[in-house]
Amino acid sequence: MRLTVTLALLIFITGIVNAFCEDPSVAQSSSDSSADLKAIQAAGQAFIKAFNHRDADAIATMWDEDGDYIDETGTVYSGREAIKSEFERYFHNSYGRKVQVHAKSIRFIQPDVVLIDGTSEVDPPPPGKPVMGRFSAIRVKKDGKWLLTSVRESAVEVPSNYEHLKHLEWMLGEWVDKDESSSIYTSAIWSKNKNFIIRKFKVNLNGRIVLSGSQRVGWDPIRKQIKSWTFDSDGGVAEGYWSQKGNQWIVRKSSVLQDGRHASATNIYTIINDDSFLWESKNRIVGQEHEPDIEQVKVVRLPPAIAP
Structure with missing residues (x-):
């Protein structure tokens, strides 16, 4: 699990409401989706609480049962158990890096499916050449809950004197x-x-x-x-x-x-x-x-x- 976007899951949902209002590319669906946006934001806050408590069990339940996460190397984590294990490994090795995340677009593909695209970066940065993370995340609404069902990340090198x-x-x-x-x-x-x-x-x-x-x-x-x-x-x-x-x-x-x-x-x-x-x-x-x-x-x- 690379820090660039894995950590993005921690806070990108919290910026959705503001991004939804400010970015023309995401404002088109706002009239019909304010209640859902609040629910998505609440799901993000619950994720933050679990993350800050290093609670991999709670985080795993926030994924759909057969959800997946693919990092920038192409490594696939499928299902709650695999995702839970990866977060446990991350928490064991993490030393409190902070992340900045920018939601670039939010689109309701269907009334119960939302696609979020954005970028992320961490501070202090991980070793090696600096990169900016790009992510796409899908949440689906099941039984009144907005669950993560798919997260994809990639890394793009940025201009640097490294x-x-x-x-x-x-x-x-x-x-x-x-x-x-x-x-x-x-x-x-x-x-x-x-x-x-x-x-x-x-x-x-x-x-x-x-x-x-x-x-x-x-x-x-x-x-x-x-x-x-x-x-x-x-x-x-x-x-x-x-x-x-x-x-x-x-x-x-x-x-x-x-x-x-x-x-x-x-x-x-x-x-x-x-x-x-x-x-x-x-x-x-x-x-x-x-x-x-x-x-x-x-x-x-x-x-x-x-x-x-």
């Missing part, structure tokens, strides 16, 4: 460097469509945050090089160009401080393994003054939060 940035995936996650009196926390996630890596940092000294900020790491198509833009809470702005040499990433950074002074430095990340790296800063100049180098410090990955 191929240029994928070698920096090692920095995704949460990191810390600390001693008895100070700590530096850093987090990194992909932006939408993996066009940037978004990093945030905060520096704690004796229990007080003394500096924080954010950084976007992207691709400069003119220089054909990885580039970063950093903004800190003191009003400083920095740009850096990244290059790789073996297990090191070298960032040549230039800054403008809040008071207008220029600064520069060469920061070096040396990868130890998947869960640790060394960071140091050399050739540091602020205004006209040369500043001491910052010696290597070890930064370690924080363990991922475990979903309840």
Whole structure:
């Protein structure tokens, strides 16, 4: 079960009423179907409740007895038991990704059959090239209930700088460097469509945050090089160009401080393994003054939060 559209089942029904009113392609049937739309929305809310409680049994009962789900790889899950098993597997391996879903069209094929087409995306995105999910879902009305009877999904690649940035995936996650009196926390996630890596940092000294900020790491198509833009809470702005040499990433950074002074430095990340790296800063100049180098410090990955 891929996250792109499997998770879409969680919320796409909740947007039906608004989409039905806003999208001309779905408004044509609205005059005769408001009661059914409310019932479909209620079915979606019940799905959300079951999903949030990781209740695969309840979810399975929301499918028609012989309903099916086909993911973008062509894998078919037929019948409630197979669908239940797949949701159990997903819940066991999931770590709380969020999904955005956009219903593009809603059509009543018959008074008791509705077809919903749309797109979906998840945050944080799954590994690999970014894709947008496309789905088609059919609900049928049986004994007053709108049951899922068929769900089909496909994946479409979207424009992205992922191929240029994928070698920096090692920095995704949460990191810390600390001693008895100070700590530096850093987090990194992909932006939408993996066009940037978004990093945030905060520096704690004796229990007080003394500096924080954010950084976007992207691709400069003119220089054909990885580039970063950093903004800190003191009003400083920095740009850096990244290059790789073996297990090191070298960032040549230039800054403008809040008071207008220029600064520069060469920061070096040396990868130890998947869960640790060394960071140091050399050739540091602020205004006209040369500043001491910052010696290597070890930064370690924080363990991922475990979903309840």
